Amino acid sequence: MKKIFKYCINQVAFYLVLIFFALITAAPFLYMIGTSFKGQSFIFEYPPKFIPDQPTLRNFIVAWTSRRFDKFFLNSVVVTLCSTISVVFLSSLMAYGFSRFQFRLKGFLNGSIRIFMMMPAMTLIIPQFILASKLDLINTLPGVILVYIAQNIPLCVFLLTGFMQQLPRELEEAAEIDGASPWEIYRTIIMPLSKPALATIAIFSSLGAWDEYVWAMTILNDPEKRTLPVGIAAFHGQYLTDWGVVFAASLIAITPIILLFIFMQKYFIKGIMAGSLKG
Structure with missing residues (x-):
């Protein structure tokens, strides 16, 4: 007792x-x-x-109707969707190659991915800006999207590789006997079985693209091209800030990410646990 x-x-x-x-x-x-x-x-x-x-509801009405907030929201949607889809596709291809094939420089590339994972994004701002300037990507959404893709790929490849290494090989071997090509195996077997890990990296890359401020602030000077974090920062006045409007705009901005996590949390938890076991 x-x-x-x-x-x-x-x-x-x-x-x-x-x-x-x-x-x-x-x-x-x-x-x-x-x-x-x-x-x-x-x-x-x-x-x-x-x-x-x-x-x-005044703060929400003012936030949405002033300073082109609707345009900022649309820009963030475009940037997040394009970068997330690209990251999921490219990372899954790279992880499939690392987990299933032996090739020269495989160890070097794996090590390079881990090094890039440890590098703070702030240390790359200046070289990224110089490169974007030479490629005429300043004040363009593609200039933002390409950097977000490059920043998110290393971690996503690391997680996906660990997950794919645990997938059973029997289905792939049966498909190879039936004459399936590596691309067909990737498309019809690997991708469906990797849904939990794909959901995990989709959430990671979406969150990174949706909330990122420093690079967007650095490269986007045109008010028409601003994303949500940069646009919300513009609500801060030099002498007076309407905090109700700022918080309302922030609440609107974080709602899509919260909903995304709620609907995909079971895949997220399963994917992050599986991807952390091997890699």
Whole structure:
């Protein structure tokens, strides 16, 4: 009886600690949601309230209709879709090659991918800008997309290679006996079996492209080409900032990523666990 009582106490204490840290982690997000529904006169009230007394949608209307926010949103959608589709396709091809074929420089290329994974993106800003300038990619969405693809491929190849190495070879061997080419095996066997890992890298690359600020701020000077992070930064005034509008714009910006993770979380968790076992 004492052991059962002690076990229950330990479990209650454990979950109370988890709830405490979860609330601390979620507090800024909850405050952002509450503030996005507050009028300007209620934002700086003390003590601050998470739930507004007089909620309003004014901040969302102002955020969406001012400063071409709808254009920023569309630009981010285009950049994220193009970079994510490209990363998933190219990474899956490279991972298939690394996991199934032996070729010269395979070890060198594998090592290079790991080195690029460890390099901070900030260290590449200057050479990337010089290269983009020589290729006339300044102030263009392709200039943003190509860099996002290059930044996301190393990690995605690493995860996919570990996942594909664990896939059973029997189906591939049967397909080879039937005369299937490597491309047909990749398309009809490898890709369907790799859905959890593909969902994982799709979420990673989507999040990286959707939220990235530094490179987009560096290369995009034309207001018509700005993405959401750069556009939201423009809501900050030099002398006065309407924080309700800023938080409303931020809430609109993060909603698609949250929905993406909710709908794909089972694949995400399965893929990240499998991809981390071997690589």
